[in-house]
Amino acid sequence: MLKKLAPAALLVPCLSAHAQSSVTLYGIIDIGINYLNNAQTAKTATGFKGGHQWAVMDGGTGGIQGSRWGLKGAEDLGGGMKAIFVLENGFSANNGTLGQGGAEFGRQAWVGISADKYGKVTLGRQYDEVVDFYAPLLAAPQWGGYMTEHPSDLDNASNTRRINNSIKYTSPTIAGFTMAGLYSLGGVAGSFGTNRIWSVGAGYANGPLSIGAGYLNAANPNTSFYGSNPNAGPATSNNLGAVGSPTSPQSNPIYAGYASAKSLQIAAVAASYAIGPTTLGLAYSNTRFQDLGSSSGPNPFGYRGTAYFHNVEANAKWQVTPALLLGAALDYTKGVGANGHDGAKYELASVGADYFLSKRTDVYTIAVYEHASGTDSLNQPAVATITGMTPSTTNNQVAVRVGIRHKF
Structure with missing residues (x-):
């Protein structure tokens, strides 16, 4: 017994010496059953066959949140300063595989210094x-999750892509106002600007009003941005789908054809206002694939110039009771294609209900309908492509999910 207790006793001075430090283990498991109609199956000489699809899927492909576990910590350095870090792993709850292309800590991995008066650098x-x-x-x-997101998460609002090799400053919050800036070094010898990414943003929250705006600029996005996950890309002439997903050339017809863009620019602004238990929101984003035809990626359709997307979302949520939340949203995306093409249009309507069994466990359901028209980035008639789901064989598609989420 003494031999067993002795090693534990040796730890006591160490724990006392680090009494001002903390490390927290946390996580989320989100899993559910998805139904999808008109899902593409086998390809024939006349196009894709379609069928109904039932699947058990992780929250990262249709649910409210992707499953994850992480460690976050802080060490008090004195004088209002702390050393801080986060390591966050994404995984699929339905089969246990790693998320984010197989990265061990693909969601977040950073360390830095924070100061009460000056903000933090990570x-x-x-x-x-x-x-x-x-x-x-x-x-x-x-409340809506990945499948209510803008088509193929074209403005990265659902965080499909993270920024590697980045330095970030976040200001302290003063009178409800916060600002931040990020810079990612490309790391290419002799060419400082190749593969570099920078981003700035600001937010304001005071009482019932919240406002947020952000801007991202990525050079050579096919490799620097869309290739930021280990197995995600970059796109090649044989696999244009790698821009959005590595699974198949048809996996992301919305913007996979724009892999040759020399730069990607995303500008976005949103606001919400709470009126009692109801919150109304309005958002706009502009996503631009500029200087198409560069050597950054394949260009099988000979695109030149700039292709871009306007996106407008209106959303509402109603906290019916402390345990029940209802939500609804409408989203409209208008694409302007390269080479004089009109581009594609995507109209999305979604509703959801979320019921909390406890502070850490909830059950929910989400229903989404999408209609597509026009010509997509692969120079073909646009089909409905609900984010995270298999593209449709037609210009209409419906997805429904029933899920459960537990936080720890």
């Missing part, structure tokens, strides 16, 4: 400022 794999300030005011992170 380095590592981090979120951009569109995600930090614009995204929280959308339907998706509040």
Whole structure:
């Protein structure tokens, strides 16, 4: 017994010496059953066959939140300063595989210094400022999840892509106002600007009003941004789908054809206002694939110039009781294609209900309908493509999910 207790006793001085430090283990498991109609199956000479699809899917592909576990910590350095870190792993709850292309800590991995008066500086794999300030005011992170997100998460509001090799500054919050900036070094010898990414943003929250705005600029996005997950890309001439997903050339017809863009620019702003138990929100984003035809990626359709998307979302949520939340949203996306093409249009309507069994466990349901028209980035008639789901064989698609989420 004494031999067993002795090693534990040796730990006591160490724990006392670090009494001002803390490390927290946390996580989320989100899993559910998804139904999808008109899902593409086998390809024939005349196109894709379609069918109904039932699947058990992780929260990261249709649920409210992707499953994850993480460690976060802080050490008091004195004088209002702390050393801080986050390591966050994403995984699929239905099969146990790693998320984010197989990265061990693919969601976040950073360390830095914070000061009460001056804000914080962090380095590592981090979120951009569109995600930090614009995204929280959308339907998706509040109650709708990934499949209510803008088509193929074209403005990265659902954080499909993180920023590697980044340095980030976040100001303290003063009178409800916060600002931040991020810079990612490309790391290419002799070419400082190649693969670099920078982002800025600001937010304001005071009483019932919240406002958030963010901007992202990525050079050579096919590799620097869309290739930021280990197995995600970059896109090649044989797999244009790698821009959105590595699974198949048809996996992301919304903007996979724009892999040759020399730069990607996303500008976004959103606001919400609470009236009693009801919160109303409005958001706009502009996503631009500029200087198409560069050597950054394949260009099988010979695109030149700029292709871009306007996106407008209106959302509402109603806290019916402390345990029951209802939500609804409408989203409209208008694409302007390269080479004089009109581009595609996507109209999305979604509703959801979330019931909390406890502070840490809830059950929910989400229903989404999407209609597509026009010509997509692969120079073909646009089909409905609900984010995270298999594209439709037609210009209409419906998805329904019933899920459960537990936080620890």
